[in-house]
Amino acid sequence: MPLAWFLQNLVNGLSIGSVYAVFALGYTLVFSVLGILNFAHAAVFTLGAYLTYVLAVGEFGLNGLLAGATMPFKLPFALALLAGAVLSGLAGMAVEYLAFRPLRKRGADALLALVSSLGVALILVNLIQYLFGAEIYSFPPDVLGSLPPAILFHVGEGMVAMRTIQAVLFGVSLLLLIGLVWFIQFTKQGKALRAVAENPDTASLLGISVDTFTLGTFFLSGLLGGMSGTLIGVSFGLSGPYFGVAYGLKALAVIVLGGLGSIPGTVLGGLVIGLAEAFLPPELSSYKEAVAYALLFAVLLARPQGLLGKSAEEKV
Amino acid sequence: MLELNAVTLAYGPVMAVREASLHVRQGEIVTLIGANGAGKTTILRAVSRLLDPKSGAIMFEGRDLRGVAPDRVVRLGLAHCPEGRQVLARQSVRDNLELGAYIRADRAGIRQDLEMAFDLFPRLRERASQLAGTLSGGEQQMLAIARALMCRPKLLLLDEPSLGLAPIIAQEIFNIITNLNQQGVTILLVEQNAHMAMRTAHRAYVLEAGQIVAEGDARKLADDERVRQAYLG
Amino acid sequence: MEDLLARYGFLIVTILQQALLGLSLYFPLMTGQLSLASIGFYSLGGYVAAVMGTHPALAPLREALGFSMYPLEWLVALLASSILGVVLGYPALRLRGIYLALATIAFVQILGVLALNMPITGGAIGIFDIPQPFESRLAYAWFFGPLLALTLFFLWRLERSGTGRLFFSIRENELAAGAMGVNVTARKVQAFVIGCALAGVVGAMSAPLLNTWNTRQGTFDAAVACLAYVLIGGARSKWGALLGAALLVSLPELLRPLKDSRMILDGLVLVLVCVYMPRGIAGLFDRRRA
Numbered sequence A: 001m002p003l004a005w006f007l008q009n010l011v012n013g014l015s016i017g018s019v020y021a022v023f024a025l026g027y028t029l030v031f032s033v034l035g036i037l038n039f040a041h042a043a044v045f046t047l048g049a050y051l052t053y054v055l056a057v058g059e060f061g062l063n064g065l066l067a068g069a070t071m072p073f074k075l076p077f078a079l080a081l082l083a084g085a086v087l088s089g090l091a092g093m094a095v096e097y098l099a100f101r102p103l104r105k106r107g108a109d110a111l112l113a114l115v116s117s118l119g120v121a122l123i124l125v126n127l128i129q130y131l132f133g134a135e136i137y138s139f140p141p142d143v144l145g146s147l148p149p150a151i152l153f154h155v156g157e158g159m160v161a162m163r164t165i166q167a168v169l170f171g172v173s174l175l176l177l178i179g180l181v182w183f184i185q186f187t188k189q190g191k192a193l194r195a196v197a198e199n200p201d202t203a204s205l206l207g208i209s210v211d212t213f214t215l216g217t218f219f220l221s222g223l224l225g226g227m228s229g230t231l232i233g234v235s236f237g238l239s240g241p242y243f244g245v246a247y248g249l250k251a252l253a254v255i256v257l258g259g260l261g262s263i264p265g266t267v268l269g270g271l272v273i274g275l276a277e278a279f280l281p282p283e284l285s286s287y288k289e290a291v292a293y294a295l296l297f298a299v300l301l302a303r304p305q306g307l308l309g310k311s312a313e314e315k316v
Numbered sequence B: 001m002l003e004l005n006a007v008t009l010a011y012g013p014v015m016a017v018r019e020a021s022l023h024v025r026q027g028e029i030v031t032l033i034g035a036n037g038a039g040k041t042t043i044l045r046a047v048s049r050l051l052d053p054k055s056g057a058i059m060f061e062g063r064d065l066r067g068v069a070p071d072r073v074v075r076l077g078l079a080h081c082p083e084g085r086q087v088l089a090r091q092s093v094r095d096n097l098e099l100g101a102y103i104r105a106d107r108a109g110i111r112q113d114l115e116m117a118f119d120l121f122p123r124l125r126e127r128a129s130q131l132a133g134t135l136s137g138g139e140q141q142m143l144a145i146a147r148a149l150m151c152r153p154k155l156l157l158l159d160e161p162s163l164g165l166a167p168i169i170a171q172e173i174f175n176i177i178t179n180l181n182q183q184g185v186t187i188l189l190v191e192q193n194a195h196m197a198m199r200t201a202h203r204a205y206v207l208e209a210g211q212i213v214a215e216g217d218a219r220k221l222a223d224d225e226r227v228r229q230a231y232l233g
Numbered sequence C: 001m002e003d004l005l006a007r008y009g010f011l012i013v014t015i016l017q018q019a020l021l022g023l024s025l026y027f028p029l030m031t032g033q034l035s036l037a038s039i040g041f042y043s044l045g046g047y048v049a050a051v052m053g054t055h056p057a058l059a060p061l062r063e064a065l066g067f068s069m070y071p072l073e074w075l076v077a078l079l080a081s082s083i084l085g086v087v088l089g090y091p092a093l094r095l096r097g098i099y100l101a102l103a104t105i106a107f108v109q110i111l112g113v114l115a116l117n118m119p120i121t122g123g124a125i126g127i128f129d130i131p132q133p134f135e136s137r138l139a140y141a142w143f144f145g146p147l148l149a150l151t152l153f154f155l156w157r158l159e160r161s162g163t164g165r166l167f168f169s170i171r172e173n174e175l176a177a178g179a180m181g182v183n184v185t186a187r188k189v190q191a192f193v194i195g196c197a198l199a200g201v202v203g204a205m206s207a208p209l210l211n212t213w214n215t216r217q218g219t220f221d222a223a224v225a226c227l228a229y230v231l232i233g234g235a236r237s238k239w240g241a242l243l244g245a246a247l248l249v250s251l252p253e254l255l256r257p258l259k260d261s262r263m264i265l266d267g268l269v270l271v272l273v274c275v276y277m278p279r280g281i282a283g284l285f286d287r288r289r290a
Helices: A003-034 A041-057 A077-105 A110-132 A164-186 A188-198 A200-205 A210-236 A243-258 A263-278 A282-302 B040-047 B070-076 B093-100 B107-120 B122-126 B137-149 B167-182 B194-200 B218-223 B225-232 C002-030 C038-054 C056-092 C097-117 C138-160 C162-172 C174-179 C184-210 C220-233 C240-254 C256-276 C280-284
Strands: A150-155 A158-163 B002-011 B014-024 B029-034 B055-060 B078-081 B155-159 B186-191 B203-208 B211-217
Touching: A003 A041, A003 A077, A003 A150, A003 A158, A003 A164, A003 A188, A003 A210, A003 A243, A003 A263, A041 A077, A041 A110, A041 A210, A041 A243, A077 A110, A077 A210, A077 C256, A110 C220, A110 C256, A150 A164, A158 A164, A164 A188, A164 A210, A164 A263, A188 A200, A188 A210, A188 B093, A200 A210, A200 B070, A210 A243, A243 A263, A243 A282, A243 C097, A243 C220, A263 A282, A282 C056, A282 C097, B002 B040, B014 B029, B014 B040, B014 B055, B014 B203, B014 B211, B029 B040, B029 B167, B029 B194, B040 B055, B040 B078, B040 B155, B040 B186, B070 B078, B078 B137, B093 B107, B093 B137, B107 B122, B107 B137, B122 B137, B137 B155, B137 B167, B167 B186, B167 B194, B186 B194, B194 B218, B203 B218, B203 B225, B211 B218, B218 B225, C002 C038, C002 C138, C002 C162, C002 C184, C002 C220, C002 C240, C038 C056, C038 C097, C038 C184, C038 C220, C056 C097, C056 C184, C097 C220, C138 C162, C138 C184, C162 C174, C162 C184, C174 C184, C220 C240, C220 C256, C220 C280, C240 C256, C240 C280
Parallel strands: B029 B186, B029 B203, B078 B155, B155 B186
Antiparallel strands: A150 A158, B002 B014, B002 B055, B203 B211
C-alpha cells in the first residue's frame, strides 16, 4: 500500500473529520443537558458561515434584501471567524429561548421540542435566504491572507498535498476541542455544567442555576456550530442557505456512531466518518454521501449505544 | 427559623400534602416521620423550592419563599440533602464537595471547610479522588451530608439519611447529626426509621397520608401509644 | 366557480396528497413510533410508477392495459413498499425513540443517494414525461380522494378493533404491553409497514401528477413537513393529518402577498403551535382525554 496514498487520505480524512466532530459536539452538548436533539443547530451552522463571510469579505451578494450592500469595515479572517462564532453562540441562545424553554416550562413532550426546533430552523434558514439571497457565496482565495495554498510533502515515491485550509480546519478544531475539554473537566463552571447534565435537581440544590447553564450550553453549542459552518464554508463555499442541512444530518450520524451524549464518542465518530469518506475507493465516490448514513445504520443495528456510549438510556 | 403555614402540595391532580403546618426553631433538630408515601419528601422539596405549593406559605427567617428559584434557596442559608443521596456519580468526591461550595467565592475558606469535612468523615479523605459513584451507600450518604455542609448552611434539610444503610452505619450517621446540631446547625430531619429519629430529635411531627396528625416533644411522642403502634412497633 | 376550482384545484389535490402522507406517518405513531421513513417510500413508489410509465421495455404492457396501467402501478408500488418496509422494519423497530427516527432518516438519505446513482432512476435528472391520465390537476382528486376516504374508513375500523387497541396499548406503555403477552415488535412492524405501503401508493399516484420524478421528492424537508402536519393537526387523531395538511398547505397560498417571507411564517406557525397547541388542532376538540 503506497504510503503517500495512505497519508493523503489520512490528511483529508482528519481535517474534515475534525470539523464534523466540532459541529456534532454542538448536538452532543445540548443532548447531554436536555436529553433532546436540537434540530436548529444546522441552521446556526449556516448562519455562522454567512455572518463570517460578511464580516471577512465586507459585502453582500446580488440577491436578497441586502443585495449589493457593503459593510463599513472588513475584519481579518481570524477575527471574523471569532466574531461570527460568538454571534452564532448568541443565536444558539435565542433558539433555546424561543424553541425549547417555553416548552419545558409547560412540561411538553420531547418530540414537540424537536419539531419546535425544526420550526426555528425553518425560520432561520429562510431569514438567511431573505437577507442574503439564494446564490452561491464563495470566500475569496486570499481570505486567509498571504499563506501558500498548499504544502507539498514528498513521501516515498509519491506526494502528499496538505491544503492550507485543511491545516486550518484541523488546527482550529483541535484548539476548540482542547479548550472545550479543559473547560468541562477542570473549571468550576465546567463541573457545574456537568452537574446540570447529570442531575438538574441536585444541581439546583447546590445553587447552580439550571436555566442559566442551559443557556450557556446553547451558547457553546452555537459557537461550535458557527465555527464549523465557517470552516466548511471556506473549504467548499456556501452553496445556498440550505447547505447546512446535509451536514446536519451527517452530524447526527456522527453522534450516534460515537454514542449519544458522549463527548469523546462524538470526537471519535467525527474522525471515523471523515476517514471513512476519505478512504472510500474512487469508483464509489458518488456514494460518498451515503457513507455516514450506512455507518449510522450499521451502528444502530449492531450496537445502538455507539462506540463509546453507555447502554440504552435514551431520554426521548 | 422555618415555618410552614397550612401548606398544600400536589403533583398535578394528585394531592400529596394537605394543609400542613410546622415550624423549626433555631438550634433544634426537628424530625418528620411517617410511612412511605406520606408526603415527607414532598414537603422538603417544597421548602427547597423544587415544588410550588398550591396554597399556604413557607417562611424562612421571616422571609416568604414564594417565587424564589430553587438555586437561590441555598444562598439564603438553606441546604437540602436529598433522598437517595444523589451524589454526582460521575465526578470525584473532592469535586462533589467543591460543588457543594459553588455559591462561595472564598477559596481559602472553602479549602478549610474541605479539610473539616475530611476530618469529620475520614473515609471521604481516603477516597477523595475516586468517582462518587464508586462509593458504598454509607459513604455516599456521608458525602451528601458533607456536601450540604460546604455552603455553611443555617438550616439543613436531611431526607431519609438512613435509607438502605446497615444499622451500624445508620447509627454513625445519627451520631454525626447530633454532633452537627451541637455545633450550631439547625436540622429538619425526614425519616422512615422513626426509632432513631425520635431519639435524635428535640421535636417531632407525624405525617400520615399528607396530613400532620401528631406533633410535640420527641421523647413524649415516642411514648405515645398510637405512635408506638404505628411506627415504632 | 369553474375559475375558482381551476385556481385552487392544485391546492385541493395537494392537500389530499399531503394528508395521505401525514397518515402514513400516523400508522406507526399509533404504536408510539416516530418514523420519518414514509418519504422514502413515497419516493420509491413514485419511481416505480415513473419507470413503469416510461420505460421502453414496458411499452407493450402499457398499450395493452391503457388506463388500467395506473392501478397496476399502484399495486406494484404497494408490494415493493410493503416488502421493503418489512425488511427495514424488523431490524429498525427494535430501536426506540430517537434512535428509530434517526435510523429512518438515514434510510431515506441512503435511498436518495442510490436514486442519484442508478441509471434506471435517471440519476440526478430523474425521470420525466410521465404519462398523465388527466388534463386538469383537480381531476387527480379522483385518485387521492377515494384513497383518503378509504384510509380514514380503514383507520376508523382499526381504532375500534383488537389490533387497534393493541397498537394503542403499545403506545401507552410498551413494557406493560409486552409483559401482557403482546408481540410488541411484530405489531410495531405491522403498523410501520401499513404506513410504508400507503406512502408507496401515494407516491405512485403522484408521479403522473407531477409529470417528472427525481430525488427532490424524497428530501428531509419533505419528511419534516409530513411530521408537521400530523403534529399540528393532532398526533392522537386520524383527522390530524388532514387538518394539519389543510392548514400548512394553504398557508403559503393565503399569505401569497407576503411572498418571500411566507416560509418564515411557516416556521413561525410550527413553533407557535408546538408551544401553545401541543395537542394540535384536533386536540382542541378532544377534551375527553386529559
